[in-house]
Amino acid sequence: xxxxxxxxxxxxxxxxxxxxxxxxxxxxxxxxxxxxxxxxxxxxxxxxxxxxxxxxxxxxxxxxxxxxxxxxxxxxxxxxxxxxxxxxxxxxxxxxxxxxxxxxxxxxxxxxxxxxxxxxxxxxxxxxxxxxxxxxxxxxxxxxxxxxxxxxxxxxxxxxxxxxxxxxxxxxxxxxxxxxxxxxxxxxxxxxxxxxxxxxxxxxxxxxxxxxxxxxxxxxxxxxxxxxxxxxxxxxxxxxxxxxxxxxxxxxxxxxxxxxxxxxxxxxxxxxxxxxxxxxxxxxxxxxxxxxxxxxxxxxxxxxxxxxxxxxxxxxxxxxxxxxxxxxxxxxxxxxxxxxxxxxxxxxxxxxxxxxxxxxxxx
Amino acid sequence: xxxxxxxxxxxxxxxxxxxxxxxxxxxxxxxxxxxxxxxxxxxxxxxxxxxxxxxxxxxxxxxxxxxxxxxxxxxxxxxxxxxxxxxxxxxxxxxxxxxxxxxxxxxxxxxxxxxxxxxxxxxxxxxxxxxxxxxxxxxxxxxxxxxxxxxxxxxxxxxxxxxxxxxxxxxxxxxxxxxxxxxxxxxxxxxxxxxxxxxxxxxxxxxxxxxxxxxxxxxxxxxxxxxxxxxxxxxxxxxxxxxxxxxxxxxxxxxxxxxxxxxxxxxxxxxxxxxxxxxxxxxxxxxxxxxxxxxxxxxxxxxxxxxxxxxxxxxxxxxxxxxxxxxxxxxxxxxxxxxxxxxxxxxxxxxxxxxxxxxxxxxxxxxxxxxxxxxxxxxxxxxxxxxxxxxxxxxxxxxxxxxxxxxxxxxxxxxxxxxxxxxxxxxxxxxxxxxxxxxxxxxxxxxxxxxxxx
Numbered sequence: 001x002x003x004x005x006x007x008x009x010x011x012x013x014x015x016x017x018x019x020x021x022x023x024x025x026x027x028x029x030x031x032x033x034x035x036x037x038x039x040x041x042x043x044x045x046x047x048x049x050x051x052x053x054x055x056x057x058x059x060x061x062x063x064x065x066x067x068x069x070x071x072x073x074x075x076x077x078x079x080x081x082x083x084x085x086x087x088x089x090x091x092x093x094x095x096x097x098x099x100x101x102x103x104x105x106x107x108x109x110x111x112x113x114x115x116x117x118x119x120x121x122x123x124x125x126x127x128x129x130x131x132x133x134x135x136x137x138x139x140x141x142x143x144x145x146x147x148x149x150x151x152x153x154x155x156x157x158x159x160x161x162x163x164x165x166x167x168x169x170x171x172x173x174x175x176x177x178x179x180x181x182x183x184x185x186x187x188x189x190x191x192x193x194x195x196x197x198x199x200x201x202x203x204x205x206x207x208x209x210x211x212x213x214x215x216x217x218x219x220x221x222x223x224x225x226x227x228x229x230x231x232x233x234x235x236x237x238x239x240x241x242x243x244x245x246x247x248x249x250x251x252x253x254x255x256x257x258x259x260x261x262x263x264x265x266x267x268x269x270x271x272x273x274x275x276x277x278x279x280x281x282x283x284x285x286x287x288x289x290x291x292x293x294x295x296x297x298x299x300x301x302x303x304x305x306x307x308x309x310x311x312x313x314x315x316x317x318x319x320x321x322x323x324x325x326x327x328x329x330x331x332x333x334x335x336x337x338x339x340x341x342x343x344x345x346x347x348x349x350x351x352x353x354x355x356x357x358x359x360x361x362x363x
Numbered sequence: 364x365x366x367x368x369x370x371x372x373x374x375x376x377x378x379x380x381x382x383x384x385x386x387x388x389x390x391x392x393x394x395x396x397x398x399x400x401x402x403x404x405x406x407x408x409x410x411x412x413x414x415x416x417x418x419x420x421x422x423x424x425x426x427x428x429x430x431x432x433x434x435x436x437x438x439x440x441x442x443x444x445x446x447x448x449x450x451x452x453x454x455x456x457x458x459x460x461x462x463x464x465x466x467x468x469x470x471x472x473x474x475x476x477x478x479x480x481x482x483x484x485x486x487x488x489x490x491x492x493x494x495x496x497x498x499x500x501x502x503x504x505x506x507x508x509x510x511x512x513x514x515x516x517x518x519x520x521x522x523x524x525x526x527x528x529x530x531x532x533x534x535x536x537x538x539x540x541x542x543x544x545x546x547x548x549x550x551x552x553x554x555x556x557x558x559x560x561x562x563x564x565x566x567x568x569x570x571x572x573x574x575x576x577x578x579x580x581x582x583x584x585x586x587x588x589x590x591x592x593x594x595x596x597x598x599x600x601x602x603x604x605x606x607x608x609x610x611x612x613x614x615x616x617x618x619x620x621x622x623x624x625x626x627x628x629x630x631x632x633x634x635x636x637x638x639x640x641x642x643x644x645x646x647x648x649x650x651x652x653x654x655x656x657x658x659x660x661x662x663x664x665x666x667x668x669x670x671x672x673x674x675x676x677x678x679x680x681x682x683x684x685x686x687x688x689x690x691x692x693x694x695x696x697x698x699x700x701x702x703x704x705x706x707x708x709x710x711x712x713x714x715x716x717x718x719x720x721x722x723x724x725x726x727x728x729x730x731x732x733x734x735x736x737x738x739x740x741x742x743x744x745x746x747x748x749x750x751x752x753x754x755x756x757x758x759x760x761x762x763x764x765x766x767x768x769x770x771x772x773x774x775x776x777x778x779x780x781x782x783x784x785x786x787x788x789x790x791x792x793x794x795x796x797x798x799x800x801x802x803x804x805x806x807x808x809x810x811x812x813x814x815x816x817x
Contacts, residue, residue, distance in 0.1 A: 001677065001760035004698070006684040038701060042694050110706040114693040150691035206694065208701065210759070 001211055002035070006204045016200040018186070022178040024205050031212050033165035038208035041178075042152035045069060045116075047187070047198045055191035061262045063106070063314070065116035066151035067093040068262065069200065071181040075157050075225070078172030080363050083158045084225035088354055090181065090262065091254055092226055095356070096156050098267050098315055099308025114152040152206065158225030158361055166221055167212050170363045176205065188262045220362035224249065227357045234350035239340045245333035246359040250305040252323035253339070255351045268321040269351055273344025274298065279324050280338045290324065298322055305358065329360045369395070374570040382546055386570050388531075388538040395573040396525040397517060398540075404513035405563040407504045419514035420445045422565055425543040426521050430536050430815050435808070438521045439595040442545055444801055447639050447755075448520070450699075450706040508566055523590040524808070530575070535810055540570065588810075591636060591803040596629040599797050600769045627765040627800065635765070636803035637702060637757045640673070676766040677758060687770065695754045702755040769798065 007026040016022060028034045045066060049055040060068045073086040086092055097117070106112045154160060159174070183196045231240050233255055242251060254261070256269035277298055279290040292298045295317055303313055305323025322339070330337075378385040388394070404419045420442070427437040438444055505511045518540070519526040531538065544565050600623040673695075674681055674688030683689050689698065699706055809816045 001680075002682075002757050004683045004689070004756060040694075040697055042691060042697065044691060110696050110700045112705075114696045114700065116693075150693035152691070152693040152697035154697075202691065206697070 003032075003209045004206065005209055006206050008204050014201065016180060016203055018180050018182045018197060020180045022180065022203065023175065024178070025173055025175045026205065026207075027173050028166075028168040028171060028207075028209055030168060032209040033167050033212045034159070034171065035165050035208040035210050036162045037154070037160045038206075039157070039159050040152050040154050040206040041070075041203070042150070042206055043200045043203035044150045045198055045200050046149075047196070049191065049193070050195035055189070055193075055196070058187055058189035058191050058196060059118075060116065060186055061090060061094060061188055062118050062265050063097040063101070064090045064094050064262065065112075065118070066149075066153050067115065067155070068186040069181055069198065070155075070178050071185060072177075072179040073155065073157060074177040075159060076175045076177075077363070078175075079170055080172075080361075083223065083361055083363075084227060084359070086157070086226050086356075087228045087230075088258055089156075090185065091258060091354055092228070092356055093156055094261075095252060095254060095267055095306055095321060096308075098319070099303045099306035099313050102312060102314050111154065115154070116149055116151050150202075156226070158223040161224045162221055164221060165210055165212075166363070167216055169216065170221060184259045185262065188259075188265065223361040223363060225359055225361055227359060229355040229357070231353040231355060232350050233341060233347060233353045236343045236346045237340070238343075239338050240353055240355065241336070241338045242332070242355045242357065243336075244357055246357055247329045247361075248326070248332050248357045248359050249329045250323060250325040250358040251337070251339075252302065252305045252321055252356045252358065254321040254354050254356075257352060266319045267315065268319070269347075270318045271322075271341070271343060274341070275344055276340075276342040277322055278340040278342075280340070281326070281330070282336045282338075283330070284334065295320070301325070307358075325358075332357070368576050370574045370576050372572045372574055374572055376567060376569075379567050381565065382544060384542040384544065384565075384568065386540040388533060388536075388540070388570075389572060389574060390533055390537060392533050392574045394531050394533060394575060396528040396531050397519065397573065398525060399515060399517050399571045400540075400568055401515045401571060402513050402566055402568040403515065404511055405504060405565045406506055406508055406511050407564075408562045409506065418449070419512060420449075420516055422545050423542055424545045426518075427541045427543075428518075428522055428524070429539040429541065431539070433815060435815055436522045436524050436590075436592050438593045440597075440799055440801075441521060443641055443799060444593060444595070444639075445520075447641070447801070451703055452707065504563065511566070513566070521593070523592065524588065524806075527588045527590045532810060536815070542568075587807045589805065589807045592806045593801055594629055594633075594804045595799060595801050596627060597797055597799050598625040598627070598767060600625065622768060622770040625767045625769070627767055630762060630765045630800075630802055630804065632761075632763055633802075634761045634805040635758045636805065637755060638675070638803075639801040640754045641799040641801070672770045673754070674768040675756075675758075676764075676768065677760060678763050679766075682756065682758070688768070689754065689756075699755045702757050767798070767800070 005026075007024055009022045009024050011023065013020075047054045047058075047060075049058065060066070068090040070089050071087075073084070073089045075083040075085075077083060101112070106117045157176075159166075180200070183198065184192065186198065187196055227244055227246060229242055229244055231242075232238075233240075240253070254268040255271065256266075261268070274295060275293065277292040279288075279292070281288040281290070292301060299315055299317070299320045300310060302321050302323040303310055303315055304325045307325075308315070322341070372389060374386055374388065376384045377387050388398075403422060405422055423441050423445070425437065425439050426441045428435045517525075525531075672687040672690040674683055674686070676682070681688065689695055
C-alpha cells in the first residue's frame with residue numbers, strides 16, 4: 001500500500017527564523033521502500049518588512065522560490081554515511097531550474113507553483129504581499145497585510161534521484177540537516193533591508209512509502225548528488241583545480257557573490273570578455289584537453305553539465321556558468337582536473353567561484 | 364491497421380435528444396476495440412465562447428457501455444473526470460492545431476484570474492497571451508455548426524476495458540453506448556468565465572468502428588480481461604457556516620472547523636489504484652446571495668471554505684501521517700503533481716482571489732491558507748461562480764473499508780461588520796458541500812456467449 005508520511009524536525013519549534021539549524025530524522029520503516037523522487041519539504045512562510053507587509057519590490061529569487069529559504073543541505077543515512085553536503089543550495093537550484101525550464105513553465109506548472117516559483121517579479125511580488133484591493137465585486141475584499149504562503153518543494157538532493165524505489169535497509173535512518181538562509185540571501189529587490197525577514201511554520205518532510213514485497217537483489221542503487229567547493233577568480237588567467245575526492249560525472253561552476261546573484265536573478269556574473277575555457281582532465285591512461293573558445297560552446301556544455309535541455313532552458317549569453325559533463329563517472333581521487341579560464345580583462349574584484357560536483361553514489 | 368481486412372464504418376446514433384444519445388454497435392461482426400467518437404461539440408445561442416480545460420468533451424456528463432441491458436462499464440461525471448485527465452496536457456499541446464484536428468481533447472488551462480479590479484489583473488492580462496496566443500480563436504463555440512469547435516475521442520479514454528480487449532466479438536456481444544449530455548444552461552466546466560452563453564445546442568456525434576472483414580484473421584481469445592474501471596461516488600460533507608464580522612478580523616477565532624467522516628461504500632472490498640478527489644463547492648455565492656440580501660439590505664456578503672484537511676483511512680489505517688492528514692494547499696498540489704506528473708495549474712492557483720473569496724489580511728492565522736481554501740487540492744476550472752479543485756493520490760491496495768475524514772470551516776463575510784442577524788441566519792443553515800471521488804478500481808471479466816461476467 002502507498003502511504004503518505006510526514007516527519008517534523010527533531011527539535012520541533014512553532015516557528016523557524018533565518019539562520020535556524022534544523023535536524024530531521026526518519027526511518028522509512030521495515031518492509032517498506034522510499035518511493036523514488038517523492039521526498040518533499042513543506043510548510044508555510046510569511047515574509048515581512050519591519051513587521052508589516054513585505055515592502056513593494058521585494059521577493060524571493062524567481063527561479064528559486066521557496067528553495068531560497070534553505071541555505072545549506074546535509075543528507076546522511078546510517079547505512080551509508082554522508083550522502084552529500086550542499087552549501088549555497090539556492091544557487092544550485094537556480095542553476096538547475098534555469099537549465100531545465102523556461103519562464104512560461106513557471107506560470108502554469110503545478111510543480112513550480114507549489115515551490116513558489118514565478119515567471120516575473122510583478123507576479124511574484126503580488127504573491128508574497130497580496131496587496132490592498134478594494135473591490136466592487138460581491139464579497140471580494142482584499143486587504144493588505146501579512147500573508148502566509150504554503151509551499152512544498154522537492155529538494156534537489158540525492159534521495160530524489162533514484163531510478164527505483166529504495167528499500168529501507170539500504171538507507172537505515174535518514175538524517176537531513178538544514179540551515180535556513182539569511183534574508184539577504186533569500187530575498188531580492190531594492191527594498192531588502194535589515195528589517196526584511198521571514199518565518200516558517202508547519203515545517204516538515206513529506207515522503208511516500210510503498211510496501212517492499214520483492215526480495216532484495218543486492219544490486220547497487222545509483223543516486224546522484226552534489227558537493228560544493230568555493231574558489232576564486234581574480235585575474236585574466238585563472239586556473240581552478242577542484243580536488244574533492246568523489247566519483248563525479250560533471251562539474252558546474254557559477255561565479256559571483258550570492259546575494260548579488262539572487263538580486264539580479266542570474267546564474268552567474270557575466271564573464272566579460274571571456275576568451276577561452278580549457279578543461280584539462282588528467283586521467284592516468286589518457287589525458288584530455290578540452291578547449292572551449294566561444295561563449296556558445298561554454299553555454300552548451302554548462303547546460304549539459306546541469307542535466308539541462310538545450311531546447312528548453314533560460315540560459316542566455318549574459319546568464320550562464322561554466323560546466324562540463326564527463327560522459328561517465330570520473331574518480332576525482334585518482335584523476336585531476338584543472339579548468340583554465342582566460343579573460344580579456346581581469347574582474348574588478350575577485351569573484352567567488354562556486355564549484356558544484358555532480359557526484360555519483362551507490363547505496 | 365487500415366488494411367483490406369479492416370472496414371471503417373460510421374455509426375450514427377439510434378437516438379439523440381438534448382439529454383441523451385445512444386449508439387448500437389454492428390452485430391455479428393468482430394471489430395477492433397479502438398472505437399472513436401467524432402463530432403462532439405455544440406453551438407451557442409449568441410456570440411462566441413471558449414471551452415475551459417477539458418474542452419468539448421465536457422459536454423458528456425455520463426457515459427455508459429452496455430451489453431444488451433447489462434452495464435459493462437460507465438464513467439459518471441465524465442466531464443469532471445475528463446477535466447482531470449486534461450490537466451496533464453500542456454497548454455501548448457491543448458491549443459496546437461494538431462491537437463485540435465487529431466487529439467482526444469480540446470480546451471486549455473485558461474488563465475483563471477478574475478476580471479475584477481485587483482493587483483494582478485493587468486499583469487495577468489499580459490501573461491494570458493503567453494498562455495493562449497490564439498487559443499480563443501482555435502477553440503471557440505459559435506452559432507454555426509460549421510465553424511464551432513468539435514472534438515473527438517477514443518472511447519478507451521473512458522473505458523479501459525476497450526484498451527485491454529483489443530478486439531470485440533460482436534457475434535457474442537450486443538454493445539450499446541449511451542451518452543448523457545450536460546444539460547445545465549451554464550455548464551459548470553464548459554465555458555470560460557468571461558461571458559458564457561445562455562444556451563447551447565449539442566451537435567449529433569457519430570461513432571467510428573473498424574470491422575474486421577475476415578473475422579478468421581483475428582479471433583478474440585476467451586481469456587479473462589483485467590482492466591481499471593473509473594468508479595465515481597459523491598459524498599456530502601455539509602457544514603454549518605461560522606461568521607466573520609468584516610475584513611480584518613481573525614477568522615480562525617470565530618469559525619471552528621467541523622469534521623465529517625464518510626464511509627465510502629462504493630469502494631468496499633475492491634483493489635484500488637489511484638484516487639482523484641474533487642471538491643465541488645456548489646453552494647458558494649449562488650446560495651448565499653438571497654440570504655445575504657434579505658438580511659443585510661444593501662450590504663453584501665459571501666462565504667468561503669477555509670482550513671480544509673483531508674484524511675483517508677484504509678481498513679482503519681491512515682494514509683496520511685497525523686490526525687489532519689493532507690492540509691496545506693501546496694501539499695495538496697504536490698500530491699497531484701507526484702501522482703500525475705507536472706500538471707497545468709494556472710499561476711496563482713494557490714492564492715485567494717475571485718468573488719466568493721474573502722481575504723481579511725492582518726495577523727490572521729494562516730491567512731492565505733484560511734482564505735484560499737478553494738485551492739483545496741489545486742488545479743482548477745472556474746466557472747461562473749465556482750471553483751473545482753482536485754487532489755490525487757494512489758493506494759494500490761485491496762481495500763476492505765475506506766473512510767474519508769474531511770475537516771473544514773465555512774465562514775461568512777459581511778461588508779458592514781454587523782454581527783446579528785447574519786450570524787444567526789447563517790449558523791442555522793447547513794450548506795450542502797459535496798466531494799466527488801473517482802477511483803481506479805481493478806476489475807476482471809470474461810466474455811461468453813451468454814453475456815459478460817464481470
